[in-house]
Amino acid sequence: MADTAKDRLIDKIKKLLAVTSEAGATEAEAVAAALAAQRLMVAHDISERELWAEVPEVIEEISVGSVRMDWKKSLLSVVARSYRCSCYLSGGGKTFQGIFVGRSSDASAAKLVFDSLANLGQKLSKKAGEARKQQAAQAQADLYGHESLKEDYVKRWLNQEAAKARTSFLAGFVSGVASVLDKQTQELLVLVPSEVADYMDNMNLTSHKRRKKSYGRDAYEQGRLEGAAAVASGRVEDGQNPRLVA
Secondary structure, three states: OOOOHHHHHHHHHHHHHOOOHHHOOOHHHHHHHHHHHHHHHHHOOOOHHHHOOOOOOOEEEEEEEEOOOHHHHHHHHHHHHHOOOEEEEEOOHHHOEEEEEEEHHHHHHHHHHHHHHHHHHHHHHHHHHHHHHHHHHHHHHHHHOHHHHHOHHHHHHHHHHHHHHHHHHHHHHHHHHHHHHHHHHHHHOOOOOHHHHHHHHOOOOOOOOOOOOOOOHHHHHHHHHHHHHHHHHOEEEEOOEEEEOO
16 A cells, blocks of 8 residues: 555554553653644544554553542543543442553553643642632631631631632533543544443443532632643643643
């Protein structure tokens, strides 16, 4: 078959997806490569069927560790469907483990992106919580004086406000991530491979019910904007600092 420009582009995408920690790359390099491959597929209209026309890879289960918090369960699902994977929860209560199921390269890429986004979301949510705490403390001081901030019940209230802001921010963050990744998924007509679907069907999993929660509007919206920007710009965690990846 002739070596066309599209063939060369497909080869480039496959090489990017082959940049993994198992192959010697750093986590930041692997995440950058996975996101770059995703963007190339969108920009040049490369379908999943064209990319993986060869013999299907081995189906693999890859754990991302604890996903006890609801926002991590949601992020697991969002990333899974964007990387042609399925997912499930193993264990229960505080021991819930998130598992990606997919072709080896897909599941590995999904884990890298999940870990990066989860780390970034947690880091940004702490800033949002601290900002809300300072805002509430200022309002308290304006009304009742700075001495009131020393009261134990006021300290507890301020910590609760910070926790609510973090929870709302993270829920919004996942929503923002989903808004961008789901759009790419629809544009690419990304489908879970039939062998992955069959693998999941044979597991006979039970459904997991999630609790309904209400969120603070401002923190949720801030998180939504940050989540969408993180994916659109390719921002990932590199050590202690967020960075932009090409």
